[in-house]
Structure formats: structure tokens, C-alpha cells
Amino acid sequence: xxxxxxxxxxxxxxxxxxxxxxxxxxxxxxxxxxxxxxxxxxxxxxxxxxxxxxxxxxxxxxxxxxxxxxxxxxxxxxxxxxxxxxxxxxxxxxxxxxxxxxxxxxxxxxxxxxxxxxxxxxxxxxxxxxxxxxxxxxxxxxxxxxxxxxxxxxxxxxxxxxxxxxxxxxxxxxxxxxxxxxxxxxxxxxxxxxxxxxxxxxxxxxxxxxxxxxxxxxxxxxxxxxxxxxxxxxxxxxxxxxxxxxxxxxxxxxxxxxxxxxxxxxx
Amino acid sequence: xxxxxxxxxxxxxxxxxxxxxxxxxxxxxxxxxxxxxxxxxxxxxxxxxxxxxxxxxxxxxxxxxxxxxxxxxxxxxxxxxxxxxxxxxxxxxxxxxxxxxxxxxxxxxxxxxxxxxxxxxxxxxxxxxxxxxx
Numbered sequence: 035x036x037x038x039x040x041x042x043x044x045x046x047x048x049x050x051x052x053x054x055x056x057x058x059x060x061x062x063x064x065x066x067x068x069x070x071x072x073x074x075x076x077x078x079x080x081x082x083x084x085x086x087x088x089x090x091x092x093x094x095x096x097x098x099x100x101x102x103x104x105x106x107x108x109x110x111x112x113x114x115x116x117x118x119x120x121x122x123x124x125x126x127x128x129x130x131x132x133x134x135x136x137x138x139x140x141x142x143x144x145x146x147x148x149x150x151x152x153x154x155x156x157x158x159x160x161x162x163x164x165x166x167x168x169x170x171x172x173x174x175x176x177x178x179x180x181x182x183x184x185x186x187x188x189x190x191x192x193x194x195x196x197x198x199x200x201x202x203x204x205x206x207x208x209x210x211x212x213x214x215x216x217x218x219x220x221x222x223x224x225x226x227x228x229x230x231x232x233x234x235x236x237x238x239x240x241x242x243x244x245x246x247x248x249x250x251x252x253x254x255x256x257x258x259x260x261x262x263x264x265x266x267x268x269x270x271x272x273x274x275x276x277x278x279x280x281x282x283x284x285x286x287x288x289x290x291x292x293x294x295x296x297x298x299x300x301x
Numbered sequence: 302x303x304x305x306x307x308x309x310x311x312x313x314x315x316x317x318x319x320x321x322x323x324x325x326x327x328x329x330x331x332x333x334x335x336x337x338x339x340x341x342x343x344x345x346x347x348x349x350x351x352x353x354x355x356x357x358x359x360x361x362x363x364x365x366x367x368x369x370x371x372x373x374x375x376x377x378x379x380x381x382x383x384x385x386x387x388x389x390x391x392x393x394x395x396x397x398x399x400x401x402x403x404x405x406x407x408x409x410x411x412x413x414x415x416x417x418x419x420x421x422x423x424x425x426x427x428x429x430x431x432x433x434x435x
Contacts, residue, residue, distance in 0.1 A: 169403035236413045
């Protein structure tokens with residue numbers, strides 16, 4: 035895995051330029067300027083919105099400026115508990131050759147918090163959500179053995195790595211979660227398949243066939259949908275269109291988000 | 302024992318939304334609930350998942366622990382249901398765990414959790430009002 039460090043770093047450094055605009059009906063007298071940020075794909079919106087909230091707070095009515103901020107993209111409310119890269123790939127990414135949604139233009143709201151979004155009162159809520167997802171992933175990979183053997187400080191190291199965008203801090207601990215025996219791989223691959231306007235799909239999927247053959251991304255998608263997937267579909271993981279013949283164990287070790295899940299968009 | 306008094310008010314027929322959300326899994330015909338919605342009444346149980354709801358710590362216990370729930374219902378639905386059932390405020394928290402291991406994503410379908418984490422033929426959820434397994 036050491037040879038692949040460059041790939042892990044490249045994935046980690048994936049960023050999305052975002053243009054935040056205050057929603058039209060929310061400013062009082064004058065329209066504030068938009069704010070542009072370069073945001074890590076691996077991060078979560080509550081970790082990056084502080085600056086945005088401060089920038090727009092003085093333009094909204096006094097009673098609302100301390101409200102919980104939420105975002106929409108072209109009318110789709112964005113879930114803060116999905117990694118930012120996943121939200122972009124699912125709703126805005128038209129494929130690696132198409133740059134029409136760069137920067138990604140999002141509307142910022144202080145008012146009328148939608149019922150379909152979860153509340154996020156503090157960064158601790160994000161932390162606990164993040165660690166829960168890692169635990170679920172390790173339950174699939176190692177029956178939870180590795181994450182449960184870690185101490186609180188190890189969990190914090192994972193979280194702080196994500197929160198502060200520190201590659202070394204995160205990966206020096208995360209590599210333990212990525213350990214797999216040669217020729218066997220993880221017990222199951224933690225993956226979720228996302229499509230527009232549908233709940234995500236998650237199933238038990240082993241990285242090797244009974245005869246010991248490496249299963250590929252193509253195998254996983256066929257297993258998920260029960261049929262061969264049309265070649266006209268756009269498949270995105272971490273903003274990349276991987277070859278359908280890529281072994282799924284390799285993808286899981288290298289293209290998973292920090293929450294240890296392979297988040298796959300099919301559109 | 303205010304907690305106990307509160308518990309005695311838990312009636313499985315009582316539903317905060319005025320309709321029965323969970324179909325109880327029980328062989329006792331006296332207490333077996335039927336789906337009030339006639340369009341659902343004829344649907345088979347194959348799309349339903351048996352779940353157990355077990356209290357942890359000082360969370361109020363439910364009168365019944367076993368329920369049948371549509372595969373397509375999600376985790377958030379159970380959390381909201383428990384909150385209303387226990388008459389908690391919206392700001393209060395319910396923490397829900399699968400197999401004493403992890404808190405599932407609120408938008409995960411019950412069917413998905415069953416497919417990945419079932420115990421026997423059911424899913425065992427533990428709920429509490431303070432965080433238990435992180």
C-alpha cells in the first residue's frame with residue numbers, strides 16, 4: 035500500500051470551488067456579495083460554513099442571524115451528513131470532461147429550515163456521525179474488531195485529521211482500518227450506491243469470488259442492480275470515473291471517503 | 302418513580318400521528334394490530350422487516366419490543382416515532398444503535414440495515430437518551 039500513497043494523497047487533496055450566495059428572499063436591504071471558497075471533497079459543510087455564516091449574518095434580519103444555516107443547489111436541499119464531494123458528484127458533476135458547474139453555485143439560507151434535513155447544532159454532531167459511519171464500515175470489513183480496539187484518542191486522531199484537513203494525521207491511523215489479508219480482502223466492502231431521488235443502496239458484497247477471483251466495480255454494480263449497467267451511465271467515485279474492471283478491494287482501500295465508505299454515484 | 306408512571310402510559314395502540322405506524326409482531330390475536338389503511342391491508346408481509354427495540358440505560362422501556370416495519374421506512378422514521386411515543390421534545394435526542402455497534406445513518410432504509418446487519422431474521426435496535434456506543 036505504501037506505493038500507493040501518492041494516490042491516497044491525490045484523492046485527499048480533491049477540492050471543489052464553491053460560490054455561496056445568500057438566498058434571494060433572505061437579504062433585507064442590499065444584496066450581499068457572494069463568497070468563494072475552495073472546499074475539500076472529504077469534508078462536511080458544517081465544518082466550512084462558519085465563515086459563510088459570518089459573512090452573510092449582517093444581511094439577514096436580526097432575529098435570524100444565529101439560526102442554523104442550510105444550503106440548496108438548484109432547489110435540492112443539501113444533506114450536511116454526506117461528504118461534500120459526494121454531494122457535488124451526485125447533484126452537480128456532469129462528468130470529468132464537463133466543467134459547467136465549476137464553481138458550484140449554492141444558495142445559503144438562514145430561514146425556514148427544511149424538514150427533510152437533519153439538524154446539526156455543533157461540530158460534535160458531525161464528529162459523532164462521522165465516527166458512527168466509520169464503525170459501521172469496520173463492522174462490515176472486520177466485524178468491528180479494529181475500530182473497537184482503538185482508543186478514544188485514536189478516534190479523535192481520525193476525526194481531527196478530517197476536521198483540520200491533515201492527511202498524515204488521518205492516514206497514519208486510518209491505514210489500520212484498511213488492513214486486509216492478502217487474497218481475502220475485507221469481509222464485505224463498505225459501499226453505498228447513490229442515484230438521484232432514491233434512497234442509497236447498500237448490500238453485503240465480498241471482494242473475492244468463491245474461487246478466489248478479484249471482484250471488480252462492474253461485478254459490484256451488477257450485483258447491486260441485478261443486471262448489467264448501461265454504458266451510457268455516468269459512474270463517479272471521488273469525482274473520478276474509474277475503469278469498470280478496477281478490483282473493488284483496491285477501490286475500497288484507495289477511493290473510500292474518510293468515513294471508510296465507497297460512495298458511488300450512478301446517474 | 303415518575304419514569305414508571307410515564308411508562309404505564311405507553312399503549313401500543315396509541316400513536317402520536319393518529320395512525321398506526323408499526324404493525325406489532327405478535328401471535329396474540331387480541332392485541333394484534335391491523336393496518337388501518339385499506340390499501341395496505343392486503344399487502345403481504347414479505348416487504349416487512351421484524352425489528353426489536355430495546356431500551357438501554359435510563360431510556361423508558363416500551364410495552365412491546367417486537368414490531369413489523371416496511372422495508373422502505375428509514376432510521377429517521379423510527380427515531381421520530383420513538384420521540385413522539387415517549388413524548389419527547391423535538392430538541393431532545395434519541396440515540397439508536399444497531400447490534401450495540403454503531404448508530405446507523407438516519408436516511409438508511411430498514412431493508413438495507415436488514416440486508417447488511419440482521420441477527421437471525423430480525424434487526425435488533427438499541428435506543429437510549431444519552432449516547433452509548435459513540
